[in-house]
Amino acid sequence: MHGIYISGIFTARKTKPSNAMLKRFLFLAAILVTTVLSAQDLTGIKVDDLSDAQIRAILAQGKERGMDINQGEQVALSMGLPAAEAAKFRQRVEALNGQSKPNTSQGTGAAPSTGALEVPGTVASSETLGNTANVETEVLQQAEIKSEAAVAIAGTSEQSTAPGEGLPTKVYGQQLFRGADLRIYERSLDAKAPDHYILGTGDELGVSVYGTSYFNEVYKVDSRGYIAINNVGNVAVRGLTFAEARNVIKGRMAPYFNLGSNTFAFNLAYSRTVTVNIVGEVVNPGSYKLPAINTAFNALMAAGGPSDIGTLRDIKIVRSGKVVKTLDVYAFLLNPTSENDYYLQENDYISVGTNHNVVTITGAVKRPMKYELLPGESLNQAIAFAGGFASNAYTEAVQIQRQETEESILMDITKPDFGMALNALDIITVKKKNDQLKQVVTINGAVFQPGPYRFEAGLTLLELIEKAGGIKQDSIIALDKAWMVRMRPDFTRYYTPIDIQGVLADANHPDNKVLKAKDAITITLKKDYSGEEQISIVGAVRNPFGMNYAEGVTVKNMLDMADGLKLFADPSRAYLVRTDENYNRTYLPVDLDAVLADSLSSANIILQPRDILTIEDKIDRTDEEKVSITGAVRSPFQMKYAEGLTVANMLEMADGIKFETFADRAYLTRTRSDLTQEIIELDLAAVIMDPNSSANLTLQARDAISVLAKPDVDDGMGISVAGAVRNPKRFNYAEGMTLGDALRLAGGLNPNADFTRVEVSRISAFDNFTKGTNREIRTTALITSVPQALSRDLNADSEELQFVLQPYDQVVVREIPDYGLQELVLIQGEVRYPGYYPLLAKDEKLASLIRRAGGLTRFANTRNASIQRGGHPNIVMNLQRATTNPVSKYNYRLQPGDVLNIPRQENLITITGAGHKYFENTYESTVNTPFVSGKRARYYVRQFALGYTRDAARADTYVKYPNGKVSRTINLGLLKVYPRIQKGATIYTSIKTKEEREKREKRDVKPLDWNQAVATVTSAIMGFSTVYVLLTR
16 A cells, blocks of 8 residues: 555656655655554654553564564664663663562562563463563453452552551561561552462453464353353362463363464453451451452561561461461571462461560671570571671670579580570670781870871881871970880780980980880870869768868868758768878868867868868668568568567558468568578468467568469450450450350440351360369361341340350351442533442443433533542543443443543633744743644644744644543654644643754755665565565465
C-alpha cells in the first residue's frame, strides 16, 4: 500500500521537483517503507511514560528481528527513539532484567535473575516472545482488579504501615520486622508466586498458549480443588505446589496444542485470602486477613513481629491443634530460602512464646548487640551470629560475666573452650588487640601541638619542641619546670628534670638531650594558687560554707557564720585539717565545748589559709539494728530494733496473717555477732493461740521472720473466650462453670457471630480432674451451637450452654463468613436517578451501577466521564466501552467510596500555553473555541489561535481529554501527526528552549546528497522485497 502510494506521487508530478520537496518525498518514502518492517515506531515517545508491559512488548518485537534482549539501547534506536531516550530505555531494561537494584516486591520466593530478561508467562528465554506482552497485559489487568477488591475485603491499604515499623531494635533479628526489611503483600500483584507456593480454594490461575495458536483464560480453584479448563476438563490442583500444578496443566493441554511451536504460560493471577491468627508475644496480636502469597514471616510483619520479650528462634505454626512448622528468624536471616519460611493455610495460628537465653556480646565483634540463643547453643554460635570477630579482635580468649544465684562472676574462656553452652543474661566481652604505639616520643604542656610524635634516631629535645609548634609565645615568661620520663630496658621508668629555660637559650645546653623511643617530655607553667587560699566549715552545721581566707578568723567566728550546730552535732568530734605550703596536712582536734563556753579560751583556734573545720554528727547505729517480717502476712514491714520485741508483737504490727497462711510453722533467720546465720523454726500456731507460750520468742537485732503461704496448685488456671463476642477476655477458672456462663461473662454474641460454630478446645488431661495431681496433656476440640438469641438476651439458655468447662478451656466463637455492612458508591450527573447506591456484590462493575441508576440521559458526555477513588487520582475512563462491552477493561470493578461523575455534553475546546500567536499578540495564554468534528490539534491552533509562533515546539503539542487520557504529537521528522480532538479537550502548546532556538539559528542548510537519498530508498525497497518473498513462501 505504501509503495503504490509513493509511486503515484512521482507519476503525478511531471515537473522537476525542487531539492527541498524531493528531499521531503524521499525521506517520507523511507519512513513509510521502514514502517512496514517495524512493529512499532517509537519516535516522539517518552520512555518515562511507558509501562513495564510496554517495555517488554518492545523487547519482544526486537527479538523477532534477531536482536539480543540485552541490547536494549540498540532495540530502541532501531525503532526511532532519540539517543537520550534510548539510554533511558536501556536503564529500564536493566532494572527489569535484574542488573539494577533487585525489585524487593518479588517476595522471598522470587528466583534470582540469570542475566537475560525473562518475560512473564514464558517457558524459556530462548523461545519466541510472540505476543507475550498482549497475553501478559490481559492477565495482569484482570488480576489488578481482583487484587484491588482483595484489599477492600481485607480492610487494608497499600500505604499502611506495619505496627512494628519504627520501634527500636533491642535483640538481633527484630530488625527484620521493625526496619521494614519485609513487605506485607496486600495484593496478589505485589509478589510473584514461587514454585513452592501451595495452591488452594479461591486462587485464580492464568493459563495461556500463544504462537501459532492463541489461548488465554483465568480459572478459579473451586471448593473441590479443581479448575475446569475449556475442552480439557477438570484438573485437580488444590494442595499442589505452583511448579507441580504448572507441569500437570501443561501435560493435560499438550494433546490439544502443539507446544513445540507454541509457548505455554502459567501464572498466579489472584491469590486467595486466608485468615491467620497471630497470638503470644507479638506487638499487635489478633486475626488478620491476608493474601495467601504471604509467608509466615510476612504475616508476622502485619502484627509488628515479636515483642521485646517474644522469641525469634522458636516460632510455631499451629494447624488443627498440631504444630506443623517451627520457624527460626536467625536461620532465615542466614539462609532466606523456602526451607526456613512457610506458607499459611486458612485459620492457621502463629504462636510466639517468650524468648529463650538472651545474651549480650560487646567489644571487638562485627555486630555487638543482644542475641537470643536456644538452650545448649554455644559461645561459637553466639560469635557467629554477631558476624564473627572484628579485624582488631583478640581471638584467643574472651570474658563472660555470668549471673549466679547471689552474685555475678567473671570467667576467662580460652579458644579451646569456645564450644561451651551459654546461659541467659551472659555478657560476652571480646577484647581488642594491643594497639599501643612503640616508636614514638611524647611532649605535653606549654607547646602549640602537644601529643605523640614519630621517633627518629638522633632526635633532640629542641627538635621535638619545634615539631610540636614551639613554646607558646605567651608562656615563655611563665615557664615553670620541665622533666623527662624514660623507660629502662626492664620496663621501669625514671624521672629526669630539665632546665627548660637553659635549653631554650642555648642549643648546646647539656639538657638538650638526644631522645629515645617512648620518652615522655612535660613542660609546665607556673600556677596561680590564689584560689587555694580558702577556709571552710563542713559537717553538722546548719549552713556549711567556704570563703576566701581573712586574717583573724577563729573557730567561733566560723560557727557563727554557719548559723550554729545542728541538733545531732557531736561537739566531742570536731577537728581542723590544716594544709601547709608544701601540701602537708595536720589533724588538729578542737574542743568545741570549750569554744562555745568561752570564745576567749585557747581552744578557739585562729584559722590559717586552707584550713577545713569539720564537725561530725553523733553516730546512729540503730539503722544497722533492724528486724523484719515478710511472707503471708497482711502488711509486711521492717523496723528498727527495740528491746523486748516478740514474734507475737511482730504478727500484730503486720495486721495478722493472711487466709492462705500455712499456720503450722514459720521460720526466723538470726544473724550472729560473727555475721553467720542460723534458721529457727517457729510454731506459729502456738504463738497465735498463746502469746505467753515459750514458742513466742523474744527477737534480737537483725532477726527476720518468714511466714509461709499454702501452695496454690490451681494458680494460673483460667478460661478464655475469643472471637465474635462483645468482650473477649480471660478469667479465673471456677468449678462448675458452663459454656453459657463463659459467654455471658464475655457480654454475649456479636451480630456477626456464627452461632452454629462455637469451638471449645480442651486439654484432655482434665477429664478426671483432681487438684494437685500430675496430668498428661493432650488437646482436643469440640464444635457446638448455641442459641442465636444470646446476641440480644443474656438469659437465653439451651442444653448446649450447660456444657461444663474445665481448666484451661479456650472458647472461640467464629464469625459469619464475608459478614459486613452495606458499602456505598455515589453516581452523579447525567443519569436518570443519581445518588448513593449500595454495592450488591464485591465484583459489581460500572455498567451494572449505571443500569441500576436508570441508564444515561441523552445529554450524557460519556467520553468525559470520570471516577474518583481514594489514593488513585486520574483514572482513565471510557464509559462508552464500559457500557457497551461488559468485558471491557474500562468496565472497572467498583470499590466502596467510589464517585462516578457523568457531565453534560461540552462543545468548547481549550487552547493554552505560550506556543500560539494569540498569546504573542494578546498575552492571553488561554482561548476557548467551538468544537469541529474530525479535526486535529493543528487545525484548532491555526484556525482559532492564529497559528503557531516561530519558536513553538510543535512536536511537543499534546491534548488532554476530560477523562484523564493524554495524546501526544508523533514526530516523524518532516511529518508530524497531531492528536485528534474530542469535545471538552484541552490543547497544550509550548515554546522551544533557549538551546533549541540557538541551534536552529546556527544550523546551515546542507545541499541534497543524491547518492545518499537513492541508497536510502533502494535499501528500504530491497528490505521490503525480501520480507515479501519470505512471507509469500
